[in-house]
Amino acid sequence: MNYTLNQLQIFLKVVQTQSVTKASEDLHLTQPAVSIQLKNFQDQFDIPLTEVVGRKLYITDFGREIAEAAENILNQVYAINYKTLAYKGQLTGRLKISVVSTGKYVMPYFLTDFMQQHSGIELLMDVTNKNKVVESLENNEVDFALVSILPNTLNVEKLDLLQNKLYLVGNTRMKLDKNIETKEIFTDLPLIFRERGSGTRQTMENFIESNNITVLKKMELTSNEAVKQALLAGLGYSIMPLIGIRNELHNNELQIIPIEGLPIKTTWSLIWLKGKKHSPVSLAFLSYLKKDKSQIVQNRFSWYEQY
Incomplete structure (x- = not known):
């Protein structure tokens, strides 16, 4: 061997x-x-x-x-x-985090400086949909999870990190009458959904249901990136998080379509099981976030406030 x-x-x-x-x-x-x-x-x-x-x-x-x-x-x-x-006095161990798919645009910025300060820490970050994130947290397989919708099946504690904003988004080549009413927009609009189990999908469906909107044409794609590429190609529109389309908005490839009731605002929160016995690494990470999260938001997400 x-x-x-x-x-x-x-x-x-x-x-x-x-x-x-x-x-x-x-x-x-x-x-x-x-x-x-x-x-x-x-x-x-x-x-x-x-x-x-x-x-x-x-x-x-x-x-x-x-x-x-x-x-x-x-x-x-x-x-x-x-x-x-x-032995050299450095903080060591594993930090395990499960992140909903759109959270990949958020979580790295709250990790960078901490990981650079502690080279002995090994980061294990799983990016998946909300159902699997909640499952990994429930099974105590991770230290923390990043979500934009708190699970109602688990008793958790949380640390709020950043506001999440969801807008109706489409390709800039596609034109809509700005005077059209919200319900009329969705009558003939090809609407693109995330897969079931996605937090974005849940938020989108809640908005449609609460406004008694009838959606006649719809597609379903299994990742935020897939939805974004479909929008760029002109396949339709979607209600999606602002956090994932910064470059496309800046390059005038995608546009936010202003309609009543949007943006939907939720909060990106780091959550963990209530009563969890944290390792020295996870305790250090929590302490770092509580102290530095406001500065991180100011330095990394100031563009966010323009919308």
């Missing part, structure tokens, strides 16, 4: 994602690089670790046992690294 830590990490990620493509994306490697390292690792065993049926990758029972062992080995390696840094 002559496997490397890199091969263990790649194999573990393939098992977790059950996909070479997704593993390569998560590890920021090319797909061929992951495939080569996976093959080199598997060739060291007489029993298959994975098998491909049709186009789908499956992990064998033996492969799952090896993945469990790989995770234990990697955890020990992390522990050695942490002990070395801790």
Whole structure:
């Protein structure tokens, strides 16, 4: 056996994602690089670790046992690294955060300086939809979650970070009568929704329901980026967060369509399970945010107040 830590990490990620493509994306490697390292690792065993049926990758029972062992080995390696840094008096450990998909435009700015101050901290940030974020928090798999709608099924504590504003947005090449009433706008408007389970989708549906709006034409896409690209292509309109379209507004590619009742305003909040016993790392991060969040908002999101 002559496997490397890199091969263990790649194999573990393939098992977790059950996909070479997704593993390569998560590890920021090319797909061929992951495939080569996976093959080199598997060739060291007489029993298959994975098998491909049709186009789908499956992990064998033996492969799952090896993945469990790989995770234990990697955890020990992390522990050695942490002990070395801790011996030098540095803050060490993992900070695990689950972020709703649009939150990827928000959370990094509240992490940058903190991570630079503490090089011994390993950040694990999962970007997914609201349902999965709440699930990971409920299962105590993460320290914190970033949401714009508080879950009503969990008892949580929160720290508000930034206001979230949602507007009706469309391509600048598409023209609407500015005098048209809100309900009339949506009669023939091709409206693009996020997938079910998305916080943006929930906010959008609440607005439509509370205003008794009938939507005749609609599409559904599974990410904020997909919706944005559809708007740029002229496929329709959507109610979406301002935070994700700064560049497109600046470049005059997308426009905000002023209508009564918009923007919808919610709040980006960092949440955690009530009563959670925080690690030294997560306590330090909370302390940092409470002290510096106002300055971060002023430095990083001053453009936000123009709208």
